[in-house]
Amino acid sequence: MISDRTIERLSLYRWLLEMRIDPGTVNLFSHQLASMACVSPAQLRRDLMAIGYSGSPGKGYLVKDLARSIGSVLDGSEPSRVALVGMGNLGRAIVSFLRGRKSHLQIVATFDTDCRKTGRVISGCRCYNQDQIEEIVEKEKISVAVVTVPSGAAQMVADRLVNAGVTGILNYAPVPLKLPDCVYLENRDVTAALEKVAYFARKSTGRV
Numbered sequence: 082m083i084s085d086r087t088i089e090r091l092s093l094y095r096w097l098l099e100m101r102i103d104p105g106t107v108n109l110f111s112h113q114l115a116s117m118a119c120v121s122p123a124q125l126r127r128d129l130m131a132i133g134y135s136g137s138p139g140k141g142y143l144v145k146d147l148a149r150s151i152g153s154v155l156d157g158s159e160p161s162r163v164a165l166v167g168m169g170n171l172g173r174a175i176v177s178f179l180r181g182r183k184s185h186l187q188i189v190a191t192f193d194t195d196c197r198k199t200g201r202v203i204s205g206c207r208c209y210n211q212d213q214i215e216e217i218v219e220k221e222k223i224s225v226a227v228v229t230v231p232s233g234a235a236q237m238v239a240d241r242l243v244n245a246g247v248t249g250i251l252n253y254a255p256v257p258l259k260l261p262d263c264v265y266l267e268n269r270d271v272t273a274a275l276e277k278v279a280y281f282a283r284k285s286t287g288r289v
Contacts, residue, residue: 083131083132083154087128087131088155090118090120090124090125090128091128091132091151091154091155092151092155093118094114094118094125094128094129094147094151095148095151095152095155097114097117097118098114098144098147098148098151099148101117102144106144107143107144107145108140108141108142108143108144109141109142109144109147110136110141110142111125111126111136111141111142113141114142129142129147132150132151132154133150134147134150134151152185155185156185157185160184160185160186160187161185161186161187161224161225162187162189162221162222162223162224162225163179163186163187163188163189163223163225163226163227164188164189164190164191164192164214164217164218164221164223164225164226164227164242164247165188165190165191165192165206165226165227165228165229166191166192166193166211166214166226166227166228166229166230166238166242167192167193167228167229167230167231167238167254168191168192168193168195168198168203168208168229169229171229171253172191172193172227172229173203173204175227175229175253176188176191176203176204176205176206177204177205180204180205180206186225188206189206189221189223190206190207190209190217190218190221190223191203191206191207191208191209192208192209192210192211192213192214192217193208193210193211194210194211196210211238211241214238214241214242214245215241215244215245218242218245218246218247219245219246223245223246223247224246224247224248224249225247225248225249225250225251226242226247226249226250226251227250227251227253228242228250228251228252228253228254228258229253229254230254231254232254232255232256234254235252235254235256235258236256236258236259239252239258239260243260243261243264247264248263248264248265249264249265249266249267250264250265250266250267251267251269252266252267252268252269253269253270253271255270255271255272255273
């Protein structure tokens with residue numbers, strides 16, 4: 082089993098290989114990619130060993146081959162079909178950011194309770210009423226969901242998604258969720274993260 086931290090770093094390595102490396106670059110050494118990713122060369126080599134990839138001592142890594150090898154692990158054999166619940170400002174921003182960027186992550190449905198949003202195509206994706214979660218998740222074979230609803234609605238929404246067959250949730254609601262062990266949960270509390278950054282920023286200047 083590959084750890085979640087390793088998966089995060091692998092995603093970063095692939096992004097660097099695809100977006101930050103000159104298209105004409107054929108080979109890259111571990112210390113070069115590690116420097117770009119702000120990790121040690123030893124850590125990078127361990128991460129790549131976890132997916133069974135190794136380079137040549139004399140030539141390093143083949144850039145395109147390494148990107149493909151990481152992709153085969155991160156993406157799986159078929160695209161992940163994704164739903165987003167809560168089409169407020171954050172939800173819209175996430176949909177706009179993701180659509181068209183990665184073909185293996187396909188946002189195929191969004192949900193909201195606001196009748197001014199439901200039944201429309203917003204940011205290139207159809208928005209359904211939340212009462213249709215079970216129906217659409219099953220119909221569209223959705224396995225991953227992003228939750229951007231208010232804290233009071235987050236657990237109910239998550240329960241409905243899980244009951245409909247979703248097995249991975251990215252939660253932006255500022256509240257802990259109780260989910261079955263078989264469901265992978267990633268929390269992204271923007272306020273808590275910013276409070277953490279602000280605290281350590283004050284410590285660094287002696288203003289705690």
